[in-house]
Amino acid sequence: MPTFRAPRGTRDLLPPERARFLRLERIAADLTALYGFRPIETPLFEQAAVFERSVGAVTDIVEKELFRLATRREEGEEWALRPEPTAGIVRAYVQHGMQTWPQPVRLTTTGPMFRYDRPQAGRYRQFWQFDVEVLGDPGPAVDAELIELAVRFYAEAGLQAPDVFVNSIGDSECRPAYIEALARYYGDHLDHLPPLERERLGRNPLRLLDSKEPAMAELNAGAPTITERLCDGCRTHFAAVREHLDTLGIRYEVEPRLVRGLDYYTRTAFEFFPAGARGTQAALGGGGRYDRLVELLGGRPTPGIGFGLGLDRVLLALESGGGAAAAEQPILAVIVGADPTATAARLKLATDLRAAGLAVRADLATRKLGRQLEAAVRDGARFAVIVGDELAEGQVQLRDLGAASQKAVPVADLTALLRRKAAAS
Ligand code: HAM
Numbered sequence: 001m002p003t004f005r006a007p008r009g010t011r012d013l014l015p016p017e018r019a020r021f022l023r024l025e026r027i028a029a030d031l032t033a034l035y036g037f038r039p040i041e042t043p044l045f046e047q048a049a050v051f052e053r054s055v056g057a058v059t060d061i062v063e064k065e066l067f068r069l070a071t072r073r074e075e076g077e078e079w080a081l082r083p084e085p086t087a088g089i090v091r092a093y094v095q096h097g098m099q100t101w102p103q104p105v106r107l108t109t110t111g112p113m114f115r116y117d118r119p120q121a122g123r124y125r126q127f128w129q130f131d132v133e134v135l136g137d138p139g140p141a142v143d144a145e146l147i148e149l150a151v152r153f154y155a156e157a158g159l160q161a162p163d164v165f166v167n168s169i170g171d172s173e174c175r176p177a178y179i180e181a182l183a184r185y186y187g188d189h190l191d192h193l194p195p196l197e198r199e200r201l202g203r204n205p206l207r208l209l210d211s212k213e214p215a216m217a218e219l220n221a222g223a224p225t226i227t228e229r230l231c232d233g234c235r236t237h238f239a240a241v242r243e244h245l246d247t248l249g250i251r252y253e254v255e256p257r258l259v260r261g262l263d264y265y266t267r268t269a270f271e272f273f274p275a276g277a278r279g280t281q282a283a284l285g286g287g288g289r290y291d292r293l294v295e296l297l298g299g300r301p302t303p304g305i306g307f308g309l310g311l312d313r314v315l316l317a318l319e320s321g322g323g324a325a326a327a328e329q330p331i332l333a334v335i336v337g338a339d340p341t342a343t344a345a346r347l348k349l350a351t352d353l354r355a356a357g358l359a360v361r362a363d364l365a366t367r368k369l370g371r372q373l374e375a376a377v378r379d380g381a382r383f384a385v386i387v388g389d390e391l392a393e394g395q396v397q398l399r400d401l402g403a404a405s406q407k408a409v410p411v412a413d414l415t416a417l418l419r420r421k422a423a424a425s
Contacts, residue, residue, distance in 0.1 A: 009117070009125030016328055017315075021128060023327040024311050025110050027156045028130040035149055037108040037132055042088035044112065045069060048080040053296055054087040056263025058204035060212065065115040067125075081114035085131045086264070086290070086306055087297070093135055094299035103136030103302075110311070122282065122313050130285075133306035135294065140237050143268045143289060143305055144244030150272060150285060150307055151250055157314055160321060162272040162284055165255035166245070167226075168238035169206075171266045171291065174231035179205050181224045192219055209259045225256035234267055241268055264290040268305065274317045284317060285309030330380030332422050335362040336372035338388040345387050349396070349411070356415045358422065360385075377401050383421070385414065 006012050013021060029039075048068060055061050067081035082088055089107055092098075098105050110130045117123050132149065134142050147164060154162050170178060182205040186193060193201065194213045201208065209220055230238065245252055252270075260269045269288035287307025294302040333353070335346045343364050350362035361379065363372040369386070376384045386397040386406075396414065399406040409417060 007125065009119035009123075011124070019327040020315055020318075021311060024130065024157055024314060027153060028108070028110050031149065031153055031156065032108040032132060035106070035145075037106045040089060040092065040107040040109050041111070042085065042092050042109070043082075044114075045079045045081050046088050046091065048078040050087050050091050050297065051080055051083060054090065054262075054264050054293055055084065056204070058200060059207060059263055060117075060261055061115060065117050067114045067116050083115045084113055084262070084308060085109055085111070085129065086133060086293075086308070089131075089133050089306075090135070090290075090293050090297050090299075090304065093302075094294060094297050098135065099294075099300055099302060104142070105135045106132070107135070108132045113308075122316055124312060128311040129308040130311055131306060131308045133304060135304045136302050137305070138291070138303040139268065139289065139305060140240035141244050143241045144248060144250070146287065146305060146307055147245060147252070147270055148248050148250055150287075150309060153309060154272065154284065154314070157318065159284075159314060159317055160275050161251070163275055163278065164250065164252035164270065164272055165258050166241070166252050166268065166270045167255050167258040168230055168234050168241075168267050169259050169265055169269050169288070170226050170230055170234050174229055174234055175226070175266075178224070178226045178229045181229070182206065182209065185223055186219075189219055204263070206259055206263075207261070209257055210261045220257060223257060227254075227256045237267055260286060260288055264293045264296070266291045270307070272309070282313070283310070284313050329359070330382075331359045331361050332381065333358070333360045333383035333385055333418060334372070334376035334379060334381045335360060335385045335387060336369060336376060337363070338369050338386065340366040340368060340372075342387065345391060349385065349387060349414075353415060353418065356419070358415065358418050360418075373399075373401075382425070383418065
């Protein structure tokens with residue numbers, strides 16, 4: 001028999017880890033509801049052109065990392081698994097005429113993304129993002145609001161306050177001159193450029209700034225910055241974003257070479273890193289403004305901004321900081337029986353208790369009572385309800401597995417009693 005394994009760069013989320021993800025998803029859902037976001041779900045795959053046009057054809061994500069699906073001859077379309085959710089959400093915004101809804105439209109989604117990247121610690125081919133998008137609000141207040149939301153998410157997840165980096169990467173008025181300055185700078189250092197970077201220089205010089213090539217780090221540290229080249233509109237906008245952050249008491253650093261790896265950004269760009277640990281693979285999340293993207297995907301000009309937070313990396317950071325709390329809720333009670341074959345009585349009692357909202361499991365294996373009790377302890381249950389002959393008189397034994405004490409309880413009182421015990425924990 002061949003040995004089957006999960007594909008390289010992916011992993012199975014087994015019960016304890018899946019529960020930790022679910023906890024983060026719940027925090028995200030509760031927080032976004034509090035901030036007035038509405039959930040949206042788009043397909044896990046789209047026409048490849050949706051990503052090529054928005055993320056950009058000359059980016060790592062599209063050039064190297066896109067999971068392209070085999071073309072179906074009858075459809076003549078090229079599909080790709082989504083490397084990120086923003087492009088699909090904006091495509092949906094345009095397709096469903098959300099521009100006619102009351103603006104701004106605040107949307108959120110959480111789910112798996114796919115990038116054919118070289119797998120390593122914290123970098124997977126399937127990973128999870130918590131994403132929010134706001135369409136139809138030019139900012140600058142909402143820019144600060146989203147950064148505050150992300151910081152609050154990390155705090156509720158239990159992470160030490162992350163380092164927050166912000167920048168403005170300009171717009172179509174001021175960025176072209178900056179790109180020219182970058183092209184001149186890299187042109188003067190052609191001999192130091194790795195082959196891909198040299199080739200990209202002519203097509204998209206901005207992408208050299210966020211290159212993952214180690215050889216580029218030193219060169220990039222001396223590259224020109226956009227800060228002093230921002231046009232009046234972008235400079236005013238960025239100053240106002242910072243003012244709002246200050247009002248909210250958010251600590252951040254302006255990082256003038258932060259450009260992000262996707263082409264759709266304009267003006268505000270931001271990234272979050274574990275406190276004191278800045279590295280290419282370590283970003284906990286990032287986002288920014290994309291005021292041209294709706295237009296690029298066929299809609300009326302509409303400003304937009306959003307972020308994506310990597311849930312895998314949040315969990316890794318929690319583990320390395322010792323903060324990965326157990327997220328699984330053990331069940332309250334297991335229904336066991338003196339007569340191993342009397343499964344119907346155990347199942348019926350468990351069904352009634354669950355109908356009353358109690359988390360219980362019936363032991364339905366026809367094994368001895370001692371074995372059933374051992375399994376209940378292993379499950380971390382607090383109680384065992386022992387069903388025996390006394391059931392005929394409407395009684396069961398309630399065993400406290402921690403205290404190893406036991407007493408007879410009328411079946412009629414069991415729900416109320418267990419509910420009190422659950423509430424008291
Ligand atoms: P991004 O910076 O490409 O932005 O990804 C956001 C986050 O996803 C990263 O900071 C990181 O935590 C996580 N991430 C990315 N790639 C991987 C990977 N291979 N393995 C594990 N985690 C990963 C975006 O995707 C934009 N859509 C964010 C955005 C939303 N901008 C505006 N709206």
